[in-house]
Amino acid sequence: MSEETSIRERLLASARCLFARQGYEGTSVRQICEGAGANPALVSYYFGGKEAMFEEVFRSLEMSPALASLLSQPHQAPDEGLRTFIREMIAHRLDNPDISRIIQIEKWTESERSQLIREWSMPIWRNLRTFIEEGGRQGLFRYRSLDTALSCVQALLLNNSSSPYWKDLISYGTEEREALVEDMTRFIFRGLDYDPNRSCP
Numbered sequence: 001m002s003e004e005t006s007i008r009e010r011l012l013a014s015a016r017c018l019f020a021r022q023g024y025e026g027t028s029v030r031q032i033c034e035g036a037g038a039n040p041a042l043v044s045y046y047f048g049g050k051e052a053m054f055e056e057v058f059r060s061l062e063m064s065p066a067l068a069s070l071l072s073q074p075h076q077a078p079d080e081g082l083r084t085f086i087r088e089m090i091a092h093r094l095d096n097p098d099i100s101r102i103i104q105i106e107k108w109t110e111s112e113r114s115q116l117i118r119e120w121s122m123p124i125w126r127n128l129r130t131f132i133e134e135g136g137r138q139g140l141f142r143y144r145s146l147d148t149a150l151s152c153v154q155a156l157l158l159n160n161s162s163s164p165y166w167k168d169l170i171s172y173g174t175e176e177r178e179a180l181v182e183d184m185t186r187f188i189f190r191g192l193d194y195d196p197n198r199s200c201p
Helices: 003-022 029-036 041-046 050-059 065-069 078-095 097-109 114-137 146-158 177-191
Strands: none
Touching (some): 003 097, 078 097, 078 177, 097 114
8 A cells, every 4th residue: 555545544534433423513624634643734635625525435435245236226036135235234334333423423413414425325225125115016025114114124224232322221242243134134024024925926
């Protein structure tokens, strides 16, 4: 890695950490540079400013191949597609905790940057909706309202029960990934009243 790339990556890492901890508005360029051990002038040089740096935090995000594939039109059967989606979304959330916190902050405050996050995330959530809707159409899933079913699955996948906020309620620290995926998949599929024997031709 070249020195220039190293500085740029350190700046992004510092920004990502501070945006997650303090929010965009509560983070200054000086703080970002102090965290990266870099001159404040380099933010303008590499990114053009703090706002552009926020956008770059999302553009530079590395996704797993399976999650990245969910950004395109899904081709899996609805039940298998949903299993993959659950696994990869949990992996993505656990591997990128700062991104999850940034998204929550910007959503809660309905900031100007929430539109950027919406543009980045909506293709992913639309594919989740497609899996649930198509599964209902084929008889694999059964639910009263597609919107309610989608909202419930989203809430489960986005919930971070390992957050310090829940330390007085949740007894475990960091759940084993495979156990978490297994439990979440079972819970979601039961909530959708999954029955592979009920599928329509």
